[in-house]
Amino acid sequence: MHHRSLNCNYLDAMFLWIIKRDLLLAVRRRSDVLITLFFFVIVVSLFPLSVGPEMNLLRTMAPGVVWVAALLASMLSLNRMFSSDYQDGTLEQMLISPQSLPLLVLGKTLAHWLVTGLPLVLMSPVLGIQYDLPSDALFVLVISLLIGTPVLSLIGAIGAALTLGLRGGGVLVSLLVLPLYIPILIFGSGAVEANMAGVDFAAHLSLIGAFFFVSLVFAPWVTAWSLRVSLE
Amino acid sequence: MLSIGYNRKLLSYPFIPIVLQGIKVACVRGDRELFKDINFSLGTGGLLQVRGPNGSGKTSLLRMMCGLSLPASGEICWDGVSIGTLNEEYFARTTYIGHLGGVKDDLTVTENLHISSAMSGSEISIDVANKALNTIGLGGREHLPVKVLSQGQRRRVALARLLVCNTTLWILDEPFVALDVAAVQLLREILERHLQQDGMVVMTTHQEIDINASSITQLQLS
Numbered sequence: 001m002h003h004r005s006l007n008c009n010y011l012d013a014m015f016l017w018i019i020k021r022d023l024l025l026a027v028r029r030r031s032d033v034l035i036t037l038f039f040f041v042i043v044v045s046l047f048p049l050s051v052g053p054e055m056n057l058l059r060t061m062a063p064g065v066v067w068v069a070a071l072l073a074s075m076l077s078l079n080r081m082f083s084s085d086y087q088d089g090t091l092e093q094m095l096i097s098p099q100s101l102p103l104l105v106l107g108k109t110l111a112h113w114l115v116t117g118l119p120l121v122l123m124s125p126v127l128g129i130q131y132d133l134p135s136d137a138l139f140v141l142v143i144s145l146l147i148g149t150p151v152l153s154l155i156g157a158i159g160a161a162l163t164l165g166l167r168g169g170g171v172l173v174s175l176l177v178l179p180l181y182i183p184i185l186i187f188g189s190g191a192v193e194a195n196m197a198g199v200d201f202a203a204h205l206s207l208i209g210a211f212f213f214v215s216l217v218f219a220p221w222v223t224a225w226s227l228r229v230s231l232e
Numbered sequence: 233m234l235s236i237g238y239n240r241k242l243l244s245y246p247f248i249p250i251v252l253q254g255i256k257v258a259c260v261r262g263d264r265e266l267f268k269d270i271n272f273s274l275g276t277g278g279l280l281q282v283r284g285p286n287g288s289g290k291t292s293l294l295r296m297m298c299g300l301s302l303p304a305s306g307e308i309c310w311d312g313v314s315i316g317t318l319n320e321e322y323f324a325r326t327t328y329i330g331h332l333g334g335v336k337d338d339l340t341v342t343e344n345l346h347i348s349s350a351m352s353g354s355e356i357s358i359d360v361a362n363k364a365l366n367t368i369g370l371g372g373r374e375h376l377p378v379k380v381l382s383q384g385q386r387r388r389v390a391l392a393r394l395l396v397c398n399t400t401l402w403i404l405d406e407p408f409v410a411l412d413v414a415a416v417q418l419l420r421e422i423l424e425r426h427l428q429q430d431g432m433v434v435m436t437t438h439q440e441i442d443i444n445a446s447s448i449t450q451l452q453l454s
Contacts (some may be wrong), residue, residue, distance in 0.1 A: 017350045021339075028338040028377075089332025090348075096298050098324035098353040232301040 014099045015107045022111030025084075032080060037119045040073040044127045055132045062131035063141060063192035070120050070145060071181050074152040077116040078177065079170050081108065081160040082227070091164075095231060102220040105227070109150075109157045109220065117149035133196075140195040140205075147208045148188040154212075154219035155180050161226035184211060250275050251432065252297070252401060257306035259292045266292055270306070272451050274401075277427050279445040280434045284453030290436040291331065293453070294405050297434055298328040324353055328403045333390030337379035341370055344378055344389055349396050356396050364395035369415060383410045394422055402426060404435040416441065 026033050047065050048058055085091040094104050124145050128138045159177035163169035191204035250273045258268035266289030274280045282290050295301045297308060299315050299322060308315050315322045335344050342361055349356045356364075365374055368388045378386055387410045394402060402423075408416050420443055423433055427445045 013355065014350065017347060017355075021347050024343070025336065025338055084336075087332075088336060089330055089334040090336060092300060092328070092330060092332065093334040093348060093351055095300060096323045096326065096328055097351050098320045099351070100320070104351075 014097075015103055018104050018107035019111045019114075022108055023114065026111070026115040032077070033115045033119070036073050036077045036116045037123065039076055040069050040120050041123060041127065043069040043072065045130060048130045058131040059133060059196065062128060062133050062137075063189035063196075065131075066124055066127060066141060066145075067148075067185050067189040070124075070149060071152065071178070071185060073120060074116060074149065074156060075174050075177065077112070078156040078160045078173055081112050081157060082164050083160075083169075086164055086231075091227065092231065095228060101224040101227070105157065105161075105223045106216075106220040109153050109223070112157070113150050113153040117153055121145045121149060133192075137192055137196050140201055141192045144188045144191040144205060144208060147205060147212055148184050151184050151208070151211050151215050152181060154215040157223045158219055158226055161223045161230060164227070164230040184208060187211075251311055252280075252434070253309045253312075254297075255307050255309070257293070257296065257303045257308060259289050259296065260304040261289075261292065265304075267453050268305070270451070270453070272449065274432050274434065274449065275447060276430045276432065277445065278432055278447040278449065279423075279427060279443060280432075280449045280451060282434065282436045282451045282453065284436075288453040290453060291405055294328070294330070294403055294434065294436060298326060298403050299323065300328075325399050326401045326403060327352060327393060327397045327399045328405075329390050329393065329407060330405045333386065335378050335386055335389050338377060340375050340377055341365060341381070341389055342374045345392050345396065348393055352393070352397060352399075354396065354398060360396055364392050367395055368392045368418065384412055384415065387411055388415060391419060391422075394426070400430075401432045401434070404433065406436055406438070408437055408439050408441060 044066055047061065051057060051061075082091060085094070095101060097104065121142060124141055125138045128141055133141065156173075156177050159173040159180075162176065163173045166172060187204045187207045191201040191208070194201040194204055252272075252274040254270060254272045256268075257270045257272075259266040266287075270293065272280060282293060284290050292301070296303050297315075299319065302316060310318055310322050310325070334348055336347075339347065342358075342365065345361050345365065346356065349361075362371075362374060365371060368391060370385065370388055370392065373381070373385070378389055381389070391407065407419060411419065416439075420441060424444050427433060427443070433445075
């Protein structure tokens with residue numbers, strides 16, 4: 001078909017357009033991005049303040065606290081992933097775009113991770129210092145978040161798409177998505193704990209990597225399908 | 233699958249081939265049946281006006297024609313093939329402008345036009361965008377964010393897409409709403425030009441607006 005062959009060259013361009021658009025919107029609405037980041041910073045910082053300067057205790061709880069805070073922060077931003085596009089009719093246009101919808105969804109998910117996930121990853125070593133984490137543990141923490149947070153965005157997109165336009169969607173999305181986040185939480189914080197215990201942490205990271213690839217392949221399709229159902 | 237080829241011999245000229253066709257289309261919202269057994273057909277250069285009181289299912293029908301939702305029963309076909317199986321191939325030939333317009337408040341007028349055309353499959357140059365915005369009466373406001381514009385001007389931003397797209401079928405939900413007299417006249421001309429160039433238009437409207445077209449079909453929903 002004529003336009004099919006045309007589309008092949010075009011797909012990459014469209015993918016970049018949607019990322020560019022979402023990043024531009026994030027720049028115009030900085031507060032949305034900053035809220036997520038500040039939430040993460042504040043939640044992580046509250047624990048050392050409340051527990052007190054008990055170094056051993058802080059070191060033990062650090063991976064868990066940072067990871068839980070990252071999960072909650074990513075939850076906070078999920079609602080906005082499709083809702084503004086839904087309200088102004090742009091999402092309808094995406095659904096009837098001649099471009100492949102899963103690819104558009106992947107572009108939106110990537111943009112979402114760039115504005116909400118990546119800042120958390122970059123901020124985490126600074127926060128880890130509050131917990132007196134050794135430098136190699138900080139390194140593992142950053143790597144585990146770097147592989148893990150994209151999975152949070154990919155899986156979260158499914159929940160956001162399913163609860164689109166529902167009243168109380170914010171709470172519902174948490175109930176839907178948080179159980180799915182548990183494996184990432186276990187292996188993410190597990191990697192850092194393993195490193196601190198002097199055990200090999202590669203297995204944990206490989207498992208998060210496996211989650212990443214599986215969700216990279218399947219999540220955009222499921223999200224696209226959920227969007228079609230939500231907008232019908 | 234429907235064949236339109238055999239009709240060709242039966243009908244006298246000038247012959248307008250049917251391209252978009254709805255067969256016994258029904259729509260159910262919740263427990264309520266909005267309409268059923270709706271038939272329509274639209275040929276090259278044709279205009280289909282969907283009429284009916286508020287809540288009669290005009291928008292629902294238009295959304296089905298775009299492929300956003302599926303009919304509860306019946307079928308909508310493009311060139312004899314159900315649009316549900318065509319998907320992207322069908323989307324590449326249609327432009328839909330709904331109530332919401334798909335205009336982003338935080339982007340400027342030009343950015344909106346650029347991105348919405350890219351999304352509907354045709355990237356445009358700055359010149360083309362500026363020319364279209366001038367024509368639609370938004371010249372000088374290209375770099376304003378849409379949120380500072382009036383309702384009618386936002387509508388113009390959405391309608392500017394019609395000037396830059398190269399699709400065959402336009403599906404317009406209340407396109408004349410919020411437009412001033414000059415803009416209504418302008419949109420009428422745009423629609424007439426599209427119809428003359430063998431395009432097709434499906435629209436809902438409450439206003440009485442005469443549009444010159446080789447064939448005009450009215451579809452009344454009760």
